Each structure stands twice: as structure tokens, then as C-alpha cells.
Amino acid sequence: MSRFPFGSAALALLVVALLSGLWLAEDPVGGRKATLTLWVFSKEHYENYQNVLPAFLAKHPGVTVDVQLVSNNGLAARLQAAMVAGVDVPDMCEIEITNAGTFFRGPLKEVGFLDLTDRIHRSGLWDQLVRARFAPYTKQGRIFGLPHDVHPVALAYNREAFERLGIQPDRIRTWDDFIAVGRRVTRTTGANPRYLIELSDTSEGQLELLLFQRGGGFFDANGHCTLDNEKAVETLAWYVPLVAGSRRIGNDLGGGQVLTQAVEQGYLLSLITPDWRSRTYENDIAHMSGKMALMPLPAVRQGGRRTSTWGGTMMGITKRCAHPDLAWELAMQLYYSREKLADRYQKSNILPPKRDLWNDPAIQAPKAYWSGQRLGRIYSTLAPHVLPQYASPFLELAKNKLSEALVACVQQYNASGDAGFKAFCRRRLKQSAEEVRRQMARNPY
């Protein structure tokens, strides 16, 4: 000890540092112990999978599965960083639909997920699932994710308020019918303002899905930006007067408790509602149980499509997974099996994309919250009509640009009304689309 020049304290520190370093090298922190590790970002999914896992584990003695709940933004950023850096990643991962495209940014061979195309065709899933739902997880014809859902959209409405105001949902077939009702019942001023529908005048949320309803979107199947095509121009020029000017029928206050109050107090009479959101109301707006009901979206034209889609999740198997067959089997069990299907559905209201599951009694059962309506039946009737959306690493950018165009058009409409408005929408969308294309042109992949 006396030979160490800097004293016994420094020596002790050095010894501790060396020992802890050796220990960490031997047993790294975060080292995976389970056979399969799965990252999910949704608490509902996490809880559902915990229920399904015992059956899977019983079939595979000795196998362990570690399901980890990670925040959506954190999951996307961490997984992306881990994949490109080539460090440890989970075996399987759920990715939210908006984030999916960012994983397909590089060359095809650099995508961090296994190419599932052949497995999907071999297993028959290609024919068994709503085919449009593969599109968001596809790059250059290769499929890298299994769709968790279809998320068809309907219109949830305050049934009591509709009855009080003499609104007959059965007689509303088209958006023109709906807007006519809206102009009659909406009150934008006074002590108790009231709007027929929740629509945002600042963010692209509802505008986006109404664009999907018309067959539009941000990108086409080849990844080209379509933000300024004629469908988008028509949709924007039609949408803005619904949220701007004196004859508006829509408004948006935000989510969470504000939305709860807005619905309970009759500020908002109807809301565009995909299946997952219907469950949110059951939890967050519980006082409205038995007073809410669901109807298909009004069509653009008589006999047209009465739905759209909002949100989505994929399950991918990472290239670093040591047991891809086992991971595939687990994905099948979690997403497409009848195992605990009733439980899964009741906890989420999410319609699985596999069509033969839709006849399950749990999915077809009436729901007290929705005035006894058969929620699953309504959504499963709409689901086959959902159109594909296409992935792009620039999807988030395109959404932001659509929002900017919306805000500019709302300001223009408030200032100048209908005069030259459609031409303004066209110019503004072109500007937004060009900004997206400029960014895309920088991507050499």
C-alpha cells in the first residue's frame, strides 16, 4: 500500500473502479434475459398482451417474453437511434403509423426490420387481412410490419342533444345534408356556444382523414408527394368554411378533460371517431354512457364512401432478433388469434384487421355506452372500405405543411370569404407541397 504514490484513498477508488468495470463487462446493465423482448407504446396494448401471453408461454416451455411499455416518442427515437447505430434493439416492436416511414428512410437493405412479405403471403394473411392496411408499412413493395388494426372512422354524436334539436341521423347521408343541419343548430356566439362537429382550424387531424375519405393523401404508392393534387385542393376549399367565417359549424378545444367537458356540456355535438377513440370516450366521458351513439361518416356524394381511417400501429420483427420464427408466432398470437379476443376487444374497442374475427360474439355484442348499438358491427361494416395510406419518412413534415396551409387558408377565408378562395387554396397547397419536395430532393436514398 505504501508504494502507491497517491495514498490509500486514491488506491481504494482505483480498485473500486476496476472491480465495477469488470463486473459491468461481465454482466452489462440492460442485457436481455428474456427469449423475446417486445416494445409497445400503448398502455392498452401492453395490458392486453399480458393477458394473451400465458397461453403462448404454455405452448413454449422455457421461453420467456419481456413486454416493455415505452412512450411513443421515446420508442421511435430510441429504436431509430439504436437501429442505425447497430446497438442492441428489442426483438419485436410496435410502431405508430406516422413514425413508420422514418424507419424506411435509408436503402431497402438498411431497414432495421425483417422483410415479412414472403411470410405474409405464405401464411395467407395477405388475403385474410384488410389489404389496405399493409400499405403504410411497405417500402418498394416489401412489407416490414404487421398491421394491428384498421381504425375505420365513424361519427359519434350526442344522441340526447340530437333528439332535442330534432336532428335525425338516419336522414343524414352526405356532407351536404350534415352541413345544412350544422348551419341550423350551431351557435358561435352568446353565453352557450354550440358546434355541430369537432373540427380543427389549426391542425391537420380531421382534415387529413377527410382527405383520405376522398381518396387523397400525402403521398402516392411510389412515395411522390400528392399534397397539392386536385383532391387535396377540393378538400381544403370545402373544409375551411366549416371552421372559419360566420357560418362555421365546427370547432376544436383540445383533448383530455377539455374534450370531456365540451361533450358533456353540449359545446360539441358530434366527433369524428375511429374505433380506438370510442373507447377513450367510454373511459373519459363516462357520464355520457347511454347518451352517445354512432353513425357512419356522411359521404362526399350520395352512395359514396362513408368512412375513413385515423391512426394505426404495426408490429415489426427486428433484424437482430435471434428467434424470428418464434417472434412471428408470438405476433400471430397477439394480433390475429381468437385467444382472449373478447377481452382484448372489450378493453380497446379496436377492430382487428383479420376479417374472420369480426363475427366473434364479443365484437358483435351491443354496447350500453353507445345506446345499445352494436359498435363492432358498425365498424366492421365500414372497415372494408378503408383506403390505403402510404408511408414516407417525410410524412410528419407533410402533415405540418398541410397544417400551415390550413391556417393560411383559414386566415384568408376570414379576411376575404369565398372570393378567389379555391385559387388561394391551390396556391397555398402548391407552396406546401413544394417545400416537402425540396426536403425530399435532399434525400439521396
Next chain:
Amino acid sequence: MTTFKIGRRRADGSTPLPGGAARRTFRFQQRLAPYLFVSPFLILFAVFGLYPLVKSILLSLYVTNGPRDHVFVGLSNYRFLFSDPDFGVAVRNTAVYTFWTVFLQLPLALGLAILLSQKWLKGRNWFRLAFFSPQLVGQVFVGVIFMVLYVPQYGLVNHAIHAVHAGFPLDTKWLGDARLVMPALVLASLWMYVGFNMIYFLAALQAVDRQLYEAAMVDGANGWQQFLAVTLPGIKPVAVYVLVMATIGSLQLFELPYTMLQQSAGPDKSGLTIVMYLYQNGYITGDLGYASAVGWTLALGILIVSLIQMRVTGVWKGASA
């Protein structure tokens, strides 16, 4: 075998001079010791500071798909940056935010500090704690609180204004109206940082020589003249420090708008800051090379602004004199 004998005393009390190998060891240790002592910092700085800095400079010359997959583009990222309208908006928003926060924050913080340094004020310590406390919770927490306060139709802010001015619409969207986003952000940041900067000014005020005030009073100076001639010069070094740090902090704004605007840039990009622009490009679009170019441009901008501030306030000249 050489043993460590330096300082060992003889029986007569004298200390022998080290000789031969012992002297060489002693000299070697003397030369080596400083390097060994600073080596932990140097190693950590080299690995976690210097290497990322150098790497990010190189990265800014590439379009990337993560660190492994990149294409050299020279200064193209910088050229694109200066021609990108979004970056222009981010710079403008950041500058507006910085201007308003700094020029409202500092006078308010100084005013509070002067008020809370008055001996006649009862419960001064409690007030100091209360004004400082927002700093304890961080920007994300403050962002969430203000998000709730600003809620349209049911939020406290709208109801308070409506109570005073009945014509004010309850469904005013502070975070949903492009014209109101920046005032909403500035207000939230004032709530958070005024108390924090007040602490610096309180400390500075206590260090001002009381005899100078007495001399000023003897000379017939009133309160305002004392403030200008005694207080301000006395707290100048701290005031400049607070000014520079508040400016740097404002130029790096991210968490507050990111939380309040729910991970978006707000309506019409009204809440888009430079760091948010960097984050979007680096972590949403996945182009770390371009994000590095944004980062270095911001760092250079902060350096220039800080140097100008130090030059204008005379601190730089004072330091070199």
C-alpha cells in the same frame, strides 16, 4: 528495490536529500501527478465532449441515415439551411422570444430583487422561495401547467380575463392561434425565470457597499439617482452575466414550446424554435447530418450574440484591460 523515503527524518531531525533512483522516481511522480489528476476529466471530455463535437462538424457535411449510412454533400446542408423558409421562421420566432423574455425578464427580476431586499417587507424569505419555486420543477412541468391554464372555454386564464373584460371570448385559443402562441410562451417563461434571476440580483444587491449609498445621500441623491449611480454599477457584473445566460437560454428554447404545443410547432409554425427545428430534422425526419449543421449554426449564432453583448456592456473590454 526503491522505497518511498522522501520526508523521512534522521535521528537528528534533518531530512535527507533524495538520491539516485529515489530522486528520479520523485521527479517522475512530480511531473506525472498533475496529468494523472486531470486525466479523468480529460478522458471523459475527449470521449463525451470533444469527439461528438468533431464528429458533428464532419456529420454536418453529410446527408445521413444514421451514423453508418451517409452521403457526402459538402456545404450543401448549410446552403439548404439558409434557403429553407422554415429555418427563417425558427430564427425569427427564437429572436422574438429572446427579445421579449430578456427585456421583460431582467427588469422584472431586478425589481423583485429590490423589493424583496427591503427590510420593511415581512415574510421576505417566503416570497423569495415562492418566486424561485417554479425553477425547481423544470420546463416540462411548467409547460403542462400553462397548457391547462390556457385551455379554451374552461381555462383559468380566459376566465380571469373574461371576468375583467366581458367581451373577451372564452374560447380564445392561446395555443391554437398563431398570433397568441408567442405571448403565451413568453408569459410562461417569465413565470419560470423571473424568480430564478431574482436570486442572482438579490445576491448582487447584498454585495453593494452600503457606504456608497450613505455617501450618495450626503450628496443629496434621491432614490432613483442612487439606483442609477450606485446600484446599477454595483451589480453590473452580475447583470451582464444574467443577461448573457438568459439570452443563451432563450436561444436554446425547446422544452417549453415542445410541451405546451404538444410536440408540434404550433399553428402556422408560430412556436417553431431553432432547437425544435433541429430536433424535427434530426429525430423525426432522421437526418442527423442536417441537424448537425443546424446545431453548429446555432452555436455560432450564440457565440456572436454573446460576444456582442459582452462588448456592448463593456465587460469584454474590462476583462482584457
